[in-house]
Amino acid sequence: MNNENRREKKWQRPTLTPHRAGGLNKFGANRYESVRDAIDGVPVTELVKEYGSPLFVFSERRLRENVRRVKRAFSARYPNVIQGWSYKTNYIGAVCNILHQEGAWAEVVSDFEYEKARSLGVPGEFILFNGPNKNRKILTRAVDEGAKLHIDHLDELALLEEVAREAGKVVPVTIRLNFDTGYTEAWSRFGFNIESGQAMEAAQRISQSEHLKLTGLHSHVGTFVTELRAYTSQVRIMCAFMESVEEATDCLIEYIDIGGGFASHNALQGVYLPPEEIVPSAEQYAEAICDTLLEATNQREAQGKNRPTLVLESGRALVDDAEELITSVVANKRLPDGRRSVVVDAGINLLFTAFWYNHSLKPTRYLDGVPEETVVYGPMCMNIDVIRQSIMLPPLPTGEPLVIGPVGAYNNTQWMQFIEYRPNVVMVNEHGGVDVLRAAENLEVMTQQERMPEHLSQPFPNSLPNTL
């Protein structure tokens, strides 16, 4: 063979692909998913060249579309709706600002998140403050700034009462409720339980206080909830509680906050059907929730009371499919059991959600060779660092980019500073340009918070002999 031919037809390792009993047939199993060569029109290879690999890439267009769609779906069906943005799902400042520009309030669960929302310019009165751990200092600030306080337990209630008394104010408050919807696991560790009477007792305590008044009810019944009946049940239970608490304590409920939980189009491990088949649309969620809420609040009109405002605290459903993660192949390995594996440069340090999703993982071009069942490992020195246990992929040369998605929910907040630097996070803006939202870390960033005691500042003895 001359060199000319060699270049055209590369030698490929012959492969045998076992077709296991019970699996798909060779026609079904042998294809890999389609390729993803560009994100909002920007070629993946260009992104990697400019910003490195691994690389998180947002789509501004997609994020705005998602928020608007949920907002439209609910506002078309219920007169007064407030959309909250769950900070812990992704609190990169630019991402939060897109949500806020679209009219979303901030939903925060810690002093850090509260301070972040304020530093981004969100006024206190547009902050929904959840979470079991609000210290006196942050509560004092939140009371002063008029944040919506969602009480999680009796100790917080007592602390808040003290803070309100010191401030000389009557503070409107919301209690977080938990109960059995019949369709979700009861998250009984958060808030006050309805069935046991705890929630009513908390309402009584509040009504006896000179400094607190109950004006809102909150609950968040789960995450990735694909069962619409969980929401209809939640709304009915909350409305029934609203009626009984108003009657028992003479309060007036102004809003019902149903939390988040809408599913995104990601494939949960162990779920057979693809997300397109099991994840309800924004319109379906809205219909289930708004219809039930309208029905349950009909008689309020007759009593001369307003229907409560509906507050949403969506996270995952808004942001998940607006971000992807580009990774590159570092190595190919044959495992002793015959399976093929590849090592890529993004692991669970960046992709916490790989624990429960089968993320889609696509090459950027069609590659020669037979697709084979492959295990995809991250770069950590840690056995559990697996991105996909089993996926059909073609032979991949080292350096080959792959696109993982959706990754927008919970990865930029739950990522670990472990072993590797965290990479650039960029966004393709609505004009097709690319902006950096969070710069890659370096040694300086990683060691910024460390302090070196004087007596440890000279670690390496000059006299140590090199005996190797």
Ligand SMILES: *Cc1c(COP(=O)(O)O)cnc(C)c1O
């Ligand atoms: C996490 C959280 C949300 C957002 O949940 P998603 O499932 O991502 O929509 C909303 N409200 C509260 C109180 C939360 O803790």
